[in-house]
Amino acid sequence: MGGFFFARWLFMAINTYNNFVILQKKKLFTIFILFLFAIVSILIALGSDEEGLSFIPKFSSDMDNKIFLLLRLPRIAMAVLVGAGLAMSGTLAQAILRNPLASPFTLGISSGASFGAAISVFINVMSVWWTIVWAFVFAMATSAIIFGLARIKNSRPETLILGGVAVMFLFGAGTSLLQFLATEFQIQSIVFWGFGNLGRAGWTEVAIAAVCIIPPLPFALRLSWDLNALVLGEETAQALGVNYHALRLKCIALISLMSAAAICFTGLIGFIGLVSPHIARMFLGSEHRYLMPGAILFGVILVSLSDTLSRTIWSPQVVPIGILTSFLGVPFFLWILLRNKKEYWN
Amino acid sequence: MSKIKNNTIQFNDISFSYNLYNTILENLSFSVGEGEIVGLLGPNGSGKTTIFKLILALLKPQAGSILIQGQDNRLMATFERAKKVAYAPQDFTNSFPTTVFESVLMGRRPYIGWGPSETDIQRTAEILESLDLSDLAERQVNRMSGGQKQKVILARALVQDTPFVLLDEPTGNLDLRRQVEVLNLMRNISQNKRIGILIALHDINMASYYTDKVVLLSDNNYLYGNTKEIINKDTLEKIYGVDMNSYMVVSESKETIWFPKIN
Secondary structure, eight states, rough: OOHHHHHHHHHHHHHHHHHHHHHHHHHHHHHHHHHHHHHHHHHHHHHOOTBBBSSSSSOOHHHHHHIIIIIIIHHHHHHHHHHHHHHHHHHHHHHHOOOOOEEEEEEEEHHHHHHHHHHHHHOOOHHHHHHHHHHHHHHHHHHHHHHHHHHHHTTTTTHHHHHHHHHEEEEEEEHHHOOOOOOOOHHHHHHHHOOOOOOOOHHHHHHHHHHHHHHHHHHHHHHHHHHHHTTTTTHHHTTTTTOOOHHHHHHHHHHHHHHHHHHHHHOOOOOOHHHHHHHHHHHHSHHHHHHHHHHHHHHHHHHHHHHHHHHHTTSSSSSOHHHHHHHHHHHHHHHHHHHOOOOOOO | OOOTTOOOOOOOEOOOOOOTTEEEEEEEEEEEEEEEEEEOOOTTTTTTTHHHHHHHTTSSEEEEEEEEEOOOOOOOOOOHHHHHEEEEEESOOOOOBBBBBHHGGGGGGGGOSSOOHHHHHHHHHHHHTTTTTTTGSSBGGGGHHHHHHHHHHHHHHHHHHSSEEEEESTTTTTOOHHHHHHHHHHHHHHHHHOEEEEEEOOOOOHHHOOOOOOEEEETTEEEEEHHHOOSSHHHHHHHHHHOEEEEOOSSSOOOOOEEOOOO
């Protein structure tokens, strides 16, 4: 009798084991499919111009070649970087703050950047580069405040979220004040900066953004299992040997660098950081080893498709991409939200 | 498990307070030995959860030391400590949904580098089957009943393969049958695998039936010793501040049942 029970026990255990391994392989396959989708959306973005959607870019004249190499290619490269950076920042923010509403925007980083950009316009800096520098510096200053709050050992995730939202209002008020005092032309520049725009990107900008966004990605991926443990609760994670406070500081540093770099070159491209991790979670679950690559790929897909749309929908006008990401992302997000009866956060 | 000298968790004269005016623990000394079940009893706010947090080094005592197998717990590397002591909290507090398998596999965190090894997945599958959770392996934990969640928390603590397990009111959300199931399971594990268990309980009768020793906590004071000696009318009335009745069960086990006097 004992032998029978043991055999049954072993059979069930092996069964569970295999199911789990198969599920992991399925997730890998999903990521592969997403990767193909990302490639396709990048190709569409590269091929399409004011005349319509296409996979193949035109190289009929010298002018075409120049436009492609010096304008379109860096623009799409920036789209990919921004999509990846914002999506990863959002994933990290939601993980360490243990909150589905968290994103680089709710941490106040984007409002800081806007305020910095507004100052640069207000004091009439002579080059675009100074606007970028001002935006970056203020984004990092905002992060420093959040970082300081996180340094206080007992601060709860809620403290960081409320702190971020408070800082957001503070910088929002600052930007409004500058708009109130500014000339008409300056107001226009400030508002336009806020729309988000990939057209400002040249190869130098892309190179700098790449240096800020690409190296943090593998760092973040290495934190997967600590973040997985943190999903279960702060105390549980600590009981499992995770150094929660160090983890939190590391993540805030990574979020700041990636989102500040993304925002200062392109302005406010909303919604990507919030929604990419959620969409990825619906397809891949909460395990960060799969969730993170999935979120990055969704970020890339959303930004490059939005950019294609922004250039073609009302051509030859280019609609600011920050407007389109929400117009494109929200219906899609609501659709899968309503289609799936399962809950994706607690 | 290899023979380890001094295979205990030992509290040496621990004093702890959250602020200057309110001392929670004063000169507390007790130990949890190999294969022993030690119960933590006391009114709400008497320091049961504090004791767990002290062992996990989430809190720092004002005085005294805690030794895990002879090593000071605050000097151990975090993953080393997590390989010695597992902790099962009262509740599930997931921020995002995870499946039963993932939630339990997370207990292998101290052993996992980039991804779980075959052993990690295998141990998880084994524990799930031992706790009758195999059929639920791919279900979302936040959609399960209180009793099932409690089992998942236990499974996670057990998959950590530690010589000591801390259980914070594992029977809090459970009906009577599940309470007995869980406590029987813990007793089997402590006897068969020689695991030392520190368990916070509210139910005096369950505690007197299942534990070998108890720590009875009250304001700034405590009693520690064999369960049969410590749990009696005087001590219970003193600790909980209610009058107690006791009844002897008329059967071969001759258990004593405790019940507060109700006016």
